[in-house]
Amino acid sequence: MNPVGAAPRISWRQATVIDVVPETPRTRTLVLDVLDWPGHRAGQHVDVRLTAPDGYQAERSYSIASAPEDPRLALTIERLEEGEVSTYLADELHTGDKLELRGPIGGYFVWDVPVGGPLFLVAGGSGIVPLMAMLRHREAALGTSDAASRRGLPARLLYSSRGWEEVIYREALARLAQNDTALEIRHTLTRSQPAGWTGFRRRIDRAMLEEVAWPSSERPRVFICGPTSLVESAAQAMVELGHEPALIKTERFGPTGGAV
Amino acid sequence: MSLISRGFRGRRQTAETAARLPPGQYETRDFPVLSAGPTPRIPLTAWNFTLKGANGRTARWTWDEFVALPRSTTTTDIHCVTKWSKFGTVWEGISVDTLLSEAARHGVEPSPYLLATCDGGYTTNLPLADVTGGKAWVAFMYDGAPLPSEHGGPARLLVPHLYFWKSAKWVRELRLMESDSPGFWESLGYHNYGDPWREQRYAGDE
Numbered sequence: 001m002n003p004v005g006a007a008p009r010i011s012w013r014q015a016t017v018i019d020v021v022p023e024t025p026r027t028r029t030l031v032l033d034v035l036d037w038p039g040h041r042a043g044q045h046v047d048v049r050l051t052a053p054d055g056y057q058a059e060r061s062y063s064i065a066s067a068p069e070d071p072r073l074a075l076t077i078e079r080l081e082e083g084e085v086s087t088y089l090a091d092e093l094h095t096g097d098k099l100e101l102r103g104p105i106g107g108y109f110v111w112d113v114p115v116g117g118p119l120f121l122v123a124g125g126s127g128i129v130p131l132m133a134m135l136r137h138r139e140a141a142l143g144t145s146d147a148a149s150r151r152g153l154p155a156r157l158l159y160s161s162r163g164w165e166e167v168i169y170r171e172a173l174a175r176l177a178q179n180d181t182a183l184e185i186r187h188t189l190t191r192s193q194p195a196g197w198t199g200f201r202r203r204i205d206r207a208m209l210e211e212v213a214w215p216s217s218e219r220p221r222v223f224i225c226g227p228t229s230l231v232e233s234a235a236q237a238m239v240e241l242g243h244e245p246a247l248i249k250t251e252r253f254g255p256t257g258g259a260v
Numbered sequence: 261m262s263l264i265s266r267g268f269r270g271r272r273q274t275a276e277t278a279a280r281l282p283p284g285q286y287e288t289r290d291f292p293v294l295s296a297g298p299t300p301r302i303p304l305t306a307w308n309f310t311l312k313g314a315n316g317r318t319a320r321w322t323w324d325e326f327v328a329l330p331r332s333t334t335t336t337d338i339h340c341v342t343k344w345s346k347f348g349t350v351w352e353g354i355s356v357d358t359l360l361s362e363a364a365r366h367g368v369e370p371s372p373y374l375l376a377t378c379d380g381g382y383t384t385n386l387p388l389a390d391v392t393g394g395k396a397w398v399a400f401m402y403d404g405a406p407l408p409s410e411h412g413g414p415a416r417l418l419v420p421h422l423y424f425w426k427s428a429k430w431v432r433e434l435r436l437m438e439s440d441s442p443g444f445w446e447s448l449g450y451h452n453y454g455d456p457w458r459e460q461r462y463a464g465d466e
Contacts, residue, residue: 007449007462007463007464008464009462009464009465009466010449010462010463010464010465012262014263047284047461049262049284050268050270051262051263051264051265051268052264052265052268052269052270055262056270056272057262057270057284058268058270058271058286059284060343061342061343084270084271084286088265088267088268092266092267092268097265097266098263099265100262100263100265105449105462106448106449107447107448107449108296108444108445228292228293231293232293232299232410235297235298235299236298236299238298239298245297245300245380245381246297246381248297248298249296249297250295250296250297250298252292252293252294252295
């Protein structure tokens with residue numbers, strides 16, 4: 001059926017959980033050793049398949065959180081209320097357990113260093129996951145580069161969470177930005193803010209994007225990932241701010257509600 | 261032989277639901293939105309729809325002309341490659357059969373394949389046999405109301421027997437072709453045909 005012909009089947013592979021990292025009250029990262037993992041690009045995802053003893057199966061897609069340079073594959077799972085697969089992955093699975101996955105999947109919502117920057121990332125909630133893979137990829141590629149070469153590949157992240165405790169990768173993001181003046185991270189906390197919070201405290205809107213993003217004349221590569229309401233409004237605002245639609249890539253997850 | 265997931269029971273559906281779900285899918289009552297870029301917005305006064313023959317002949321309708329064509333309503337299950345399925349969705353639009361017979365009067369002749377092209381640059385390819393015989397529509401009403409832009413409005417292709425990325429949002433043109441040519445997702449690792457009942461999600465799936 002496929003005229004492309006050469007494409008090999010993306011086969012199911014066995015993965016072993018080698019570490020479980022709590023991220024927030026609702027999310028944790030599974031660090032996996034995947035048999036014969038073919039490698040991935042930052043932004044891609046995998047399909048995970050669970051099988052019950054009687055043969056019943058359930059499949060879901062999860063974004064990859066780790067850099068392509070990392071030999072271990074990391075998936076960050078948000079526990080959804082009544083989530084058939086996410087509750088198992090977020091609550092049941094232990095180090096040493098095995099699961100099946102196939103990938104990598106998706107060839108559009110991806111960023112590689114040669115694509116260049118500026119790189120402008122907009123995340124809502126667990127929409128940070130594929131964007132974190134991009135930031136980790138950028139860091140891995142820049143390695144020990146000096147400030148001047150980092151400035152050649154600048155990145156900015158605008159990240160919306162409900163509260164400070166719900167910011168996924170909070171420490172890891174701070175560490176990435178600590179020694180990198182070419183990486184700027186701005187948080188907005190939409191429901192509750194810690195004492196003394198001076199950052200944004202509202203949903204991402206056009207004024208916020210105008211303040212944080214590069215102007216359209218800089219032609220930033222824009223990646224927006226989060227719940228539909230956030231992605232729709234942020235992408236629309238970026239278009240209104242003059243950014244070329246072809247440079248704005250979006251990925252959405254979750255039900256139509258779920259505002260962050 | 262699949263690996264048994266220790267401690268996984270899963271949520272069993274009723275037999276009726278299970279029978280309606282293609283392999284690897286789950287039922288949702290929401291209507292999730294997926295698209296690769298910003299939602300294009302076009303005023304209806306600037307909208308038109310083109311059916312282009314491989315012979316270079318074209319038929320084109322303005323919005324008013326298009327919605328005045330004989331309409332049909334269909335109730336159908338839809339299946340997204342990202343795993344959700346939604347049962348009993350109700351659509352109203354113009355069947356591709358109607359468009360082809362109207363276009364025939366302008367000299368547009370059938371060809372074995374077509375490429376749907378959309379505002380925003382999205383494309384998807386289909387065999388003609390999969391959009392004729394009452395299997396496909398250009399839909400502009402969903403659940404009794406104008407199709408919202410995030411769901412593909414003003415009009416989207418509806419080919420419910422294939423994964424829903426084939427039901428191209430914001431469709432503006434159907435271009436008939438003598439040979440097959442992969443569209444957007446079909447060039448980016450997704451299956452060329454996309455039959456959910458054979459779980460043809462990705463290139464290489466049989």
